[in-house]
Amino acid sequence: MKTEAAVDLKKYSFKLFVTGMSVSSTRAIQNIKTICESYLADNYSLEIIDVHKNPMLVQKYDIIACPTLLIERPEPIKRLIGDLSDKEKILKLFNIKNT
Amino acid sequence: MNHTEILLVDDDLDDQMFFKDVLSEIYPEIKCNIAGHGLEALLYLNSDIKFPSLIFLDLNMPVMNGFECLQKLKGDNRFKKIPVIIISTSSNPYDMEKAREMGAEHFFTKPADYLMYKENLFRIFKNF
Amino acid sequence: MDHAQHDDLRKENQSLNRQLQEYKELVDAIKNGSIDALAINKNGEPEIFALESTDYVYRVLVENFAESALNVTDTGLIVYANSAFDRLLNAANATLVGANIESFLDSKSKKAFKEMFRASFSGTSKGELVLSYNGKKIPVYVSMSSLYPRFPGIGIIITDLTEKKEQEIFTSSLEHKISERTAFIQQVIDSSVEAISTFDKDLNYTSINKTALQDLALSANDIIGKNVLEIFPHLKETAQYQSMQRALGGETVFHNNIISQSNGTVYEAYFKPLIVNEEITGVLLMARDITTVVHAKRRLEEMNRELEVKNTELMHTNTELASFSYIASHDLQEPLRKIQAFTGRILDKQSDEFTKTTKDYFTRIIAAAAAMQNLIDALHAYSRTSVLKPEFILTDLNQIMEDVKRSMQEMITSSEAVIDCPTLPTIRVIPLQMHQVFSNLINNAIKFRKPKERPYIKITAELISEENIKEEVALPKRKYWKISVTDNGIGFEKIYGEKIFELFQKLHGKDAYSGTGIGLSICKKIIQNHKGLINVNSEPGMGTTFNIYLPART
Structure with a gap:
């Protein structure tokens, strides 16, 4: 398991809140994985959190939708809500230009 | 004791002769009557004669052996006081013991040696 | 700014504020959980999503499954994993979701997984795989089902087979052990010299060992499952068949003489009930080939019988021989004694008339006759020790000694011998034989006296314990009477010690001392009859001591 300290070293850090068994969550996972692997190489940490398993985190991070x-x-x-299919918008939020 | 007449009961003719010869050498005055076996001896004693003062009795004899004869002699009041000297070639202790028990006064083993024979016979006559 | 414009702006601002307020309220309501469902516009169509989800029950069920449940995308990306999967791999859920399932497969299982995964796209697929995580290998059973078209992915159920595999290994090792043990027992049973077979309640063969098969010259296939009467019809009326029935009734029956009809082999056999869980299930038959034993025993009996017959014959012969020598020696004495008597008389009476040569010849005739007389006497005595049945009687040895002295009176008197004899014990002996021993020893003492010296014979008796006897005795741990006869005669060399007890052994030349060489062997034989010992100490010129050891009364 990665430690918090190790996570801190990465330039990009994300938490994806999903329901796991829904179509949108599935797409969101697929999309963020693709983006991360394509543009961020090893320079990121991604935690995928099932809101059903971690209701406390929902409150902590003030999540209203998945x-x-x-x-x-x-x-x-x-914060970005949805299945993360708008790649351009996401890259803009990451301050990355799509070349 | 003075002996004038004795009786020798022996079936063996050689022994009869030898006994008589040796006796006549020591005591020529003693008369030696002879019986060939036990029954003859009893018949002789029952006839009207003078009783012998000694009886020499052989054990191995035909018709009536020495033991039978001895039993009869010692069982008869008339004869039982006559000393009986068993003369035998046997020195079988069993026979000696038996003869003694039946009342024989002495057991005389016939020695082969002539001189010893003579000496022994002499001693017997001195003692009885 | 014109008033109307300002008014419009105020109105718009109020409307936006209201709108914002509404959204805030909506968001609060959603967050508070006071909303049941959301109406969503999808492609211009309204769709209602229940917030208090209807799949809640399934979710809880799946989450709490004992089996691992996964949702993966068509590339194998894990989008959901229940807690059982966390436990299976011993990892945090957040590190598992988002990872590719392929990274958890053992290298040897990867190919099989790919095939299964591909197959699952058109329905379901199942199979055993091995997972590998943090160096730990986990055997699993995997079941995959396509969730298309409603859901873009594959549902996977994983069952942990670790325990099952361990159980399998345990079971197989147990089976192995059992089969090894069974093989061992079978080998032992097969190696048994006993022919062993078992039967069920109907007396059908259930098993048979090698020895039995060899004895019957049949193979197991010919026998197993068949009824005993089918194999051996002649048994029907025999005691053996009855014994099998009795064994079925719970009895153990032993036969010591079963003779095989086919080859005459002799068996001894046990018929025992086979008991399983306190219930008789059949019969166990154990038979041992005792043909050689029986034959050997029979032969031994025959030999014993032969030996008995021979022994009886030998005893007869011995008795006949002994009585013959007794009678012969007795009858031989008579003419010999007469020869001696008459020649002795002639020599005594008429030697004066003889020539020197004649006189010498006569002396030689007498000496020869005397020698023969001695031989016959000894033979007579020896045969008597054999003929008479030994009868042990409690005897006063003093009495025996008196008898001996009396019977030897002439010899004692003529030699002027002195016999110094203390009180002797009373013990169990054969009186006549002891008489013989004493008379032989005294006779010896007088015979081997020094010329011109009076024979002095000292007899002693003492009670000693067995340990004080140098030689081995027949009855250990007993007290023994040691009776010694010591003379002052010529004695002899030590080296002759044992020799003088041998038959016809003479130490001295014929001329010097008369003797037959039988006397002492008679003594030895008699003492042996009494379970005692006789030995001798002597030195030339210093006299001789004979020691007799006789068991004391217990």
């Missing part, structure tokens, strides 16, 4: 991607870095903290 799937929600919580972008912790780069700052400021941003």
